[in-house]
Amino acid sequence: DAGVTQSPTHLIKTRGQHVTLRCSPISGHKSVSWYQQVLGQGPQFIFQYYEKEERGRGNFPDRFSARQFPNYSSELNVNALLLGDSALYLCASSLTASGKYNEQFFGPGTRLTVL
Amino acid sequence: KNQVEQSPQSLIILEGKNCTLQCNYTVSPFSNLRWYKQDTGRGPVSLTIMTFSENTKSNGRYTATLDADTKQSSLHITASQLSDSASYICVVSGSNSGYSTLTFGKGTMLLVSP
Numbered sequence: 563d564a565g566v567t568q569s570p571t572h573l574i575k576t577r578g579q580h581v582t583l584r585c586s587p588i589s590g591h592k593s594v595s596w597y598q599q600v601l602g603q604g605p606q607f608i609f610q611y612y613e614k615e616e617r618g619r620g621n622f623p624d625r626f627s628a629r630q631f632p633n634y635s636s637e638l639n640v641n642a643l644l645l646g647d648s649a650l651y652l653c654a655s656s657l658t659a660s661g662k663y664n665e666q667f668f669g670p671g672t673r674l675t676v677l
Numbered sequence: 678k679n680q681v682e683q684s685p686q687s688l689i690i691l692e693g694k695n696c697t698l699q700c701n702y703t704v705s706p707f708s709n710l711r712w713y714k715q716d717t718g719r720g721p722v723s724l725t726i727m728t729f730s731e732n733t734k735s736n737g738r739y740t741a742t743l744d745a746d747t748k749q750s751s752l753h754i755t756a757s758q759l760s761d762s763a764s765y766i767c768v769v770s771g772s773n774s775g776y777s778t779l780t781f782g783k784g785t786m787l788l789v790s791p
Contacts (some may be wrong), residue, residue, distance in 0.1 A: 566720070580774055604781030605682075605721070618778065652720050665711075666779065668720035
């Protein structure tokens with residue numbers, strides 16, 4: 563069985579541009595979460611989607627948006643890129659949105675570099 | 678504010694030796710605590726997950742403990758191998774309005790030296 567997949571693996575953009583990152587969850591998982599991990603730090607929560615609805619949002623500006631499609635895949639969009647947006651963007655999938663044993667499985671991440 | 682603090686920040690040990698990583702948290706309400714291993718530039722991989730009622734969980738050479746009273750957890754690695762070199766992240770899950778909130782520590786960077 564395929565795990566969580568993300569594309570692209572690496573991306574280089576310039577300030578002010580827009581970027582779209584994609585994530586496909588594990589088959590059968592209905593929840594997708596997005597995290598930003600700056601070098602040397604732990605991941606920071608951006609969004610959680612469950613059954614195509616936003617269930618949680620972290621402390622990120624409105625330049626960050628996401629959506630989940632009927633097949634449960636997800637896109638993370640970032641507008642007006644800043645140098646500080648350079649990070650590893652992680653997608654995690656889980657069966658449901660919550661629960662004591664609701665484990666999140668992480669994808670390999672997309673490394674975004676903003677020049 | 679929910680927080681997870683890990684120590685030490687980094688650690689170097691010789692191959693074959695044991696080590697213990699620490700995690701202190703202030704997360705409420707508490708749902709579970711997980712330890713992840715993250716290789717450089719890769720996504721985190723789950724090692725253990727423990728709920729409030731569990732105080733120890735093993736996964737091969739990895740053993741995690743949880744003291745919910747003092748809000749502390751540890752990850753013990755026995756007979757370390759070169760492949761154990763990675764960042765180890767403590768993650769505490771809470772529940773908020775029907776979805777899980779994950780609070781991540783900054784990780785302990787472990788280097789196993791030959």
